Amino acid sequence: MKIQVLGSGCATCKKLFEITKKVVSEVGLAENVEYVIDVQKIVAMGLMQSPILVINDKPVLIGFTSDTEKIKKTIEENK
């Protein structure tokens, strides 16, 4: 399983990365969360918002959220 946070390098993107890392360790997954600053990659997926949570190359969460439950659920659903 590949978990990535794609962002434009702004503070909000970094924050989603930190929250996601925390959630991943909370659910007991051994995966590393990767933080990728690459706007072109976001745009190539057809999206125009940042940050994006990407699991196995599929965008699963668009835009920032601080809702850890939602992040948890999204990760569980896309395992």
Added chain:
Amino acid sequence: MNIFFPVQLFADWLTFSVFSITPETIFYDAINFFIYDSIKIFILLSMIIFFVSIIRSYLPPEKIRFILSHKSKYTGNVIASLLGIITPFCSCSAIPLFLGFVQAGVPLGVTFSFLVASPMINEVALILLLGMFGWKIALIYIVSGLIISILSGMIIGKMKIENLIEPFVFQNTIKGDIELPIMTKKERIKYAKDYTLDILKKVWIYILIGIGIGAWIHGYVPTDFLAQYAGSDKWYAVPLAVLIGIPLYSNAAGVIPLVSALTEKGVSMGTTLAFMMSVTALSLPEFMILKKVMKVKLIFIFAGIVGIGIIFIGYLFNFIL
């Protein structure tokens, strides 16, 4: 009848009965003004942000792009500006928006119309204007903002400045029609609720500080005190207001309550409008970020055209209001 009459009663009761401040003193006025304005603004903010968020959940930027890439040039400028009203603008999204639009074939001028309207006409600024100056000024603000964003986009579109965009932008093209997950009604309401709380959490302190200083000015600064420095007969007031507004972007929420008090003390309305527009539309952090996709010269052209538009609006309303 003023729908905020109960709020005024509450503010009176709190100031008089709870805080036991002697009425008809400057101190009473300032505290009363602070309580009334804060409650009023927060009621308006919560309601309207929630409402706009519901609309927005139907129109994410990806959908807006789809609409814009199917419009002819001039209609595109108008629709881009209108859609910019409901789209929030965060400097995080400036680059993905720009690339996403241009690479999907949205004309450069139309993209710029959107880039101007989106931060300039935002719901927080509008609500504050509505709450502190009334619906006429809020409407003037929207209409002037639309005119500036439509015209700036058209002018930039006519200038043929593709060479001032970083070459990598045009090296990629993308399909502009992506299937987004469809939200249920419940999800939309949750999204709107979360978004409203997020914004309130972000701006409440600036608004309270702004209203606080505003209340102090309201109570303690003599009426028309500022007219001698920034009245409508002072030619330099408008351009100066625009210049001061450029670095103030992040505190737009606190600036408006403050500005409403300044207006009361003699700063003319056109100058105030120009200042507000400059705070929201011309933002230094946004310019820094745009450097990633365009040459500095284009940023200056962009800021120049928008700035001249704002100055014009400022003089116009100083003249007619």
